[in-house]
Amino acid sequence: MAGAMLNVELDDSRAGDALTELMERLGDLTTPLLDIAEYLHQSTDDRFRRQIAPDGSPWAPLAPSTLAKKKDGRILRETGVLQDTLRHSVSNNELAFGTDRAYGAIHQFGGKIEHAARSQQVYFRQGKDGSVGNRFVKKGKSNFARWITRGAHSMEMPERPYLGLSSEDDNEVVLIVNDYLWAALRE
Template sequence: MAGALLEVTIDTALVGKAFDDLMERLGDLTTPLNDIAEYLHQSTDNRFRQQVAPDGSPWAPLAPSTLARKKGGRILRDKGTLQDTLRHSVSGNELAFGTDRPYGAIHQFGGKVQHAARSQQVFFRQGKDGSVGNRFVKKSKSNFAQWVTRGAHDTEIKARPYLGLSAEDDIEILAIIQDYLLEPFNE
């Protein structure tokens, strides 16, 4: 899975023991891991709506240049593509949860994006008095065109972590494991 991937490492004795007991009882963790994955989808969707990291801290605000071109000012939710591409994979006793989008990692961890120099023709509408408007128009509606060039430049993307486990997530995952451990006793 390319993009951003959450690896859940269980390092507390309590959760580790619960997983050991569950593996011993079930032999196969596919069903509880799928339930955990479903919970992670819900939890991560909630974080997208609240625009917060797993630790509850708010995501970095958008740059003024980004706000000027976006409608609504919602962070990481312009079209909802990133949020809609969260996937999970359960294989044996392993759960992978994340996105397959290559840009998922830059939003999770932050970093620098390098843009190559480029040129393109832009189209405007020229008035009868010879003045050229300052808005781009479609080529078919244009009567004035010019070539513009933008040099190579870098853009810094701030980290906006959306993958990870909160303290509440830890508790819920333990509850899911506990339900499977206690299932034979509740029948």
């Protein structure tokens, strides 16, 4: 997966110990890992809804300029594409969970975004009195056009972690694995 994927090592955690024991008993973790992946989808969806990081901290607020452009004030949810592209891949002993969207990484980890200089034609509607409003219109509804040039610039995107395991997630993974351990012990 290109984009954003978090590699979480569970070896030193309760979940890691439980998975190690389950691996020793079953040899193939595909089915338990599929259940864990389903849980991670639900947990991550909940974080998007609550706009919080796995550690429970709120995401960085939107800049006033971004808020002015959005239809609502939801963070990382203009169209829902990032959340909707969360995927998982499972093998017999590995679970990968993340997004294939390239911009997923900048939202997860933050960083500097470089914008190149550019020029483009923008379209306006000119009134009968000759005044031109400050709102862009589609080319077909325009009667006035102007070339605009914007110089190269950069911006700093704050991190808004959405991937990862919370302490609640770690506990839930342990419970899922324990269910499989008990089933394996009963066999």
